[in-house]
Amino acid sequence: MPGFDALYERLRPECERLIAQYEQPRSALLPIVHLFQQHEGYTSREAMRATAEMLRLTPAVVESTVSFYTLFFRKPVGRYVLQVCRGLSCTINGAEEIMAYFREKLGIGHLQTTADGLFSYEEVECLAACDRPTCMQVNLEFFYDLTPAAIDEMIEAMRGGAFPVAPMAQTRAPESTWAIAQDDQVATGRKSPGATGVARPNNAGGLGDASGVIMLDRFVNKEIAFSERSNERLVRDSRAVYDVLEDGEQHAGH
Numbered sequence: 001m002p003g004f005d006a007l008y009e010r011l012r013p014e015c016e017r018l019i020a021q022y023e024q025p026r027s028a029l030l031p032i033v034h035l036f037q038q039h040e041g042y043t044s045r046e047a048m049r050a051t052a053e054m055l056r057l058t059p060a061v062v063e064s065t066v067s068f069y070t071l072f073f074r075k076p077v078g079r080y081v082l083q084v085c086r087g088l089s090c091t092i093n094g095a096e097e098i099m100a101y102f103r104e105k106l107g108i109g110h111l112q113t114t115a116d117g118l119f120s121y122e123e124v125e126c127l128a129a130c131d132r133p134t135c136m137q138v139n140l141e142f143f144y145d146l147t148p149a150a151i152d153e154m155i156e157a158m159r160g161g162a163f164p165v166a167p168m169a170q171t172r173a174p175e176s177t178w179a180i181a182q183d184d185q186v187a188t189g190r191k192s193p194g195a196t197g198v199a200r201p202n203n204a205g206g207l208g209d210a211s212g213v214i215m216l217d218r219f220v221n222k223e224i225a226f227s228e229r230s231n232e233r234l235v236r237d238s239r240a241v242y243d244v245l246e247d248g249e250q251h252a253g254h
């Protein structure tokens with residue numbers, strides 16, 4: 001991708017400086033991905049490939065790390081990413097009402113972006129600020145003690161360009177959601193077939209979530225024949241896996 005190549009060239013010295021700070025190059029994974037996201041507004045596939053190459057890791061290692069954190073967005077997002085905590089302390093202090101207020105005010109739901117590309121909204125797990133509920137992050141900066149009046153003020157300031165946190169870079173227009181479709185990942189070999197049709201395979205085992213039980217049942221009852229392993233963990237050649245994924249996406253019409 002020509003645009004990315006120029007960015008990569010420009011950020012390369014900074015990446016090398018980050019790598020040199022650590023005993024193990026792989027320790028620079030998170031700071032490097034942050035750096036790319038800061039400039040691209042999201043963590044692109046090209047950024048993950050470049051990170052894997054620089055750190056001599058497989059793309060699977062980079063992507064599994066990136067997908068673990070709500071700090072990274074694997075698809076383009078809005079100028080302001082609003083992440084509201086739905087953890088226990090926030091929930092017993094009114095997070096349900098705060099989330100409902102955000103959804104109504106913005107007219108969008110969890111993992112969605114407004115049509116003007118200004119706001120992306122997400123409900124996230126504990127943000128480790130349980131002593132200041134209810135709380136959220138805006139472009140990864142913390143805000144506490146949320147009330148409907150504070151939210152009104154915040155949204156107005158963002159719309160008017162007067163919010164204290166800078167808007168995110170936006171190198172690509174966001175779609176209506178930045179959720180990653182699980183079944184597409186199965187089709188392109190990025191998820192094992194046990195996850196097919198399971199509503200939230202990444203949440204398997206979570207409180208009250210049946211996904212883990214459904215997948216375990218499939219293993220136990222041998223409903224799915226695991227004749228070969230997916231390339232989730234096995235890939236050694238970083239270029240090869242991205243070529244496979246890109247081919248898959250082209251065939252899927254993306």
Ligand code: FES
Nearest residue numbers: 085087090127129
């Ligand atoms: S529960 Fe919201 S910060 Fe911990």
